[in-house]
Amino acid sequence: GGGGEVAACEEEIEALQKESLDLTKKVSKAKGTIASLEGQLGELEVQKQLAVDSKRFKEAGDVNATIKALTAARDAERGEMVGFNARVTALQEEIGEKRRRRQELKDRESEKQTRSIAGQVQMLKEQAGELQLLMEEEIEGNDWEAAALLQVELESIQARCSMLDDDTLQPVDDTPTPA
Secondary structure: OHHHHHHHHHHHHHHHHHHHHHHHHHHHHHHHHHHHHHHHHHHHHHHHHHHHHOOOHHHHHHHHHHHHHHHHHHHHHHHHHHHHHHHHHHHHHHHHHHHHHHHHHHHHHHHHHHHHHHHHHHHHHHHHHHHHHHHHHHHHOOOHHHHHHHHHHHHHHHHHHHHHOOOOOOOOOOOOOOO
């Protein structure tokens, strides 16, 4: 039924939110790594320039190789971060869709309940109408005992109606009192 679907939706939303949170943590970590690598790259650029200015070309070459390796690592980290961000965005959209779906299911479920209650009330009102007619026939035939039993049954149905629905039958006041 709808209740199981709602629960399944809620589990999916929870799993997607967890995945989104994990990826957000990875994005944050990647940002830190990138910042650290960029700091190192800045220092290495200065070292390389000093080595070149001092004509220490072997040292400048070694520093340059390190710069290239760190630049590649930074670019790879950036690529991963972009991928994580894209996935987080996709997850947020998916979570939004699941939430809308969950709400649709809840709405449909409550609509079904309302229709079911309305159907029960309608059926009870029809029974009450039939009882009212029977009771009037018994009163016309002076069968007060049968009329009294029907009155009790009618009141019982009216009580059930009022429990199910606000728009209930009003007890009939114009019935002659049994003599």
